[in-house]
Amino acid sequence: MTTAPKVLALKEIEPPSALAEALSSEFLRPLRIENPPPVRLARRPAGATWGGFCSWQDMAEFREVTIHFDAPLGQESWVMVEKLRGTYLHEIAHRFLSKLPVDEIGGSHGPVFFALQLLLFLRAGEREGGRPWAWHADLYDLHDCFGDHPCTPGQALDWAFCQAAELLADTEISAESAAGEIARRFAIWREAMALAPAKRQAAHAARAEREAVLVRKATHVKWWICYSIMLGAMAGLLAGLLAA
Ligand SMILES: [Zn+2]
Known part of the structure; x- marks a missing residue:
């Protein structure tokens, strides 16, 4: 059964009542998290x-994550x-x-992270007003793909969306296990993507060679046709002369 995560509050911050509502077991249950990481509250650093x-x-002694908490200042709950x-x-x-080397998952905000976060969003369902949590996914969550990467951001987005939305979100796999599974699939996909340019070059060279062979054959046939026409004409001329 899913239970609400432990809250590790700093002494000067009282856990806001909104936190208990935000991370209630009702909200967490569909996410299928085996062991929800604890939350540490901290004041937002100036300028952050x-x-x-x-x-x-x-x-992180308790595997916790830190959430910055500011006074609500009139915000609706x-x-x-x-x-x-x-x-x-x-x-x-x-x-x-966090146990996986960042370069093995395509960056801290790369395809694996995007896919896993999207899986959580999809399982979380809808936000206030019926808006899906999945709409909360952002290109920021994929920004390590913009730059020197074996795939384009579009390919990464397509791959990550497929893993989360079409393959894993509706399964019973736990969120923690999904992290490992997505990373495993990413290693295979990245290897295939890295080989793709070499495969395309090889296919291009093979096609060029086939076309060159066809051109040579066509040229050969063309000359034989010319020879045949010339021979036919000469034979006709000779026959005409003999008959004259
Ligand atoms: Zn982040």
Whole structure:
């Protein structure tokens, strides 16, 4: 049975009531998380725009993720609940991948991360007003694919969406196991993508050779036709002369 995660609050921050609502067992149950990572609340550093972070595995004693909490300042409670949920889902996707070397998963915000976070969003269902959580996925969550990468961002998005939406989200696999499964599939896919240019070059060279052979044959046939016409004409001329 899914239980709500432990809250590791700093002394000066009282866990807001919105946190209990945000990370209720009702919200977490469809996500199929075996062991929901605990939450550490921290005040947002001056100038920081991010909602939280996931520290390195060996720096998180309880596998926790950190969520920045600011005083609500007149925000409606559902807005606070959605912010907390969005941050928690993003950071636990990092946590579930934190044992894997970043270069093996295409970057901290690469195809594997995008696919796993999307799986969590899809399982989370709908946000306030019936908007799907899946719409919360952002190109920021894939930004390590913009640059020197064996695949284009479009290919990465297509692959990640397929893994999450078409293959894994509706299965009973736990979120933690899905992280490993997506990473395993990514290694296979990346290898295929890296080979793709060489395969395309080989196919292109083979096609060019086939076409060259056809051209040579066609040229050969063309000359034989010319010879035949000339011989036919000469034979006709000779026959005409003999008959004259
Ligand atoms: Zn992130």
